[in-house]
Amino acid sequence: MFPGVLLHGSGTWLQGRTETSERLLLAEGSGLLATFAAGAVLFRTGAARNLVGPTALLAVAGVSTFGLSLLSSLYATWAPRDGWGEASRRRALLESALGYTYVGDPQFAFRHFLTTRLEARLGAQPALHLRLDTAYAPDQQNQRYELLSGLRLLEQSPATESARDGTYLEPQLGYVEHRFDDSGFVTRVFELQIEARLDSARLLPDVRGAFFQLGAGWAEQWFVFDAPGVSALNTSSLLLAHAGFGLYLPRASELELYYDHRHDGFAGGLKANGLGSGVIGHFGLRGEYALSEAWGLRAEGQLGSAWVLGLAGVLRLGGERAQP
């Protein structure tokens, strides 16, 4: 295990899987190179305003590539060659979820949220993807609404494919409103990002049953201050980046460990002493479990400026389904 942590792909190399080992090593090297290159630019330019956007994205990409290659290396070495599951054979037309989320944020009194999700996938290739998420704390005057629309590209139809592949690419447009009425402000975010899922076998031919969940984009955040004696508006941009390593599990279930660079939202960014103060985003673990064709469970935990733990029941209706 330890050689694999230092030298990604050493485990698979000992198993004689040379191509996979080379690609993991290449990913590790690329990640380190991107991280050090970005670090050098940030250091030399003092995080200059004109360069910091792409450079910070390169830094996140570098660290994420390193992290994903590490997790891939461990998975490739220890997991069964075909993994523990495969991408879901179900593309539901409508999906709804009702759940509960606990937010442990020392800065705010709110803790308990009722959450809902309504999601639709309209049309065939490319499918229009619409999603509305809400979180509501009845006693604390705090509500969050997230509206997302995306165009799902490069996705294999479950009805036509025999080998399952969850790969897709989705340009997205989103709007988020978060009301903190008790604290006298509302934040609104308009975001543009590209989200993608890449099955591990696309990069590492003999590593199946896992996926990389990636996202990058830009957002503008409006802060509307409305309290006694205060009426003001500020805007600030946000770098969006997401990197996750996921596992397909039996019964059309999946698990993803991820880093997300967002600093808005309940989790915010990770608090740290020292040089990283304020820059790092949050980490999360997300899982979905299908109880039946229609019913399922979704759970998610995040650690940033706050603890976030959520559990929701999911109902899926209609859509495409592959023949067993």
Added chain:
Amino acid sequence: MLGLRTASLAMFALAAGGCLRPSEQRARQDAEIGQAESEALRAEVEGGHGVVRQLEPGDVSLWESAPRLRLQLTYREPPPAELWLEIANCMPGAQLATVPDVPVLASERDASGVCRFQLAPPPELRDLALTVAPPDSERPGRFRFAVLSDVQEAINRVQDIYTRLNQVVAEPEGLDFLLGAGDLTERGTSEQLERFQSELTRLQIPYYTTLGNHELGQNPTLFHDYFGRGNQSFEYRGVRFSLIDSASATVDPIVFGWLDEWLAAGRDQLHVVAMHIPPLDPFGVRNGAFASRSEAAKLLARLAGGGVDLTLYGHIHSYYHFDNAGMPAYISGGGGAIPERFDQIGRHFLVVDADAEAQRLDVRLVRVD
């Protein structure tokens, strides 16, 4: 096995708790600043506006971290015939007043900014309240102060800045003190903190500061031993100043409690708030700012609602002027640490003209290079 799992979970929860409140320990340390006790006497500095460095019956030494210092000494036995009070980082023109009235045999302020007072307390004295401040410090009026942050590894060149500051001191309007917004040092080691204080001896005015993320490298509370509280509030000539510890990209909930009191106290005054890491970075994708945007907005809403007139920040090694929640905001990270390139700014500090009667705060940039 179950015990190991429980212990692991407990450790994980503890670590996570630490992640959520990284500045809690420093806030608790703040509450201890200015209090000291020996067998013979006890000292308490009001508002934590000073660090007690030495406490002997005949010799009390402090570092002053605000323009007015009120010290309460309580003797458990008859005091010695002579009491020496030594106050480093003392305001020019500071005078000593005591209750009850105790003869002051000698007083001086040396070139390094240390005030020394020799007192002759009567043998029956047990409680002595001392105030050290310039005579006009409580009278609202016009004065100037400067703002400097982010010296870090540029300590070898800091005398250039102090020379320029001393030139401003010599101007007819003068300069009353220098306010620091953190990142004095590279790593916050005792050697670096000592070096910073030794360099300050050539500055002709006192220096009041909070800490930055670079002070957290060795021991998060070492800064407090040298410069006092990371969070504090004081009043000078009708203007309230609040220094906030945002070095961990957050403000601890304990400090939010203190802040409410300081905002209430400064409600009818000009109020200047300074901290190291700004709640919001004017260039958001960089996020040289709070870890949580929601917390940032909460703090800004609280400050704006409390009538704060000026917010001052460091951390970003350039100069920015913008507004946050309707309050004027300045980032001034011009102490010489790795500068933000292509901004045409270089080393600099801010000079603020304050007029409590006219309710005005005018800020200007002073370049050093």
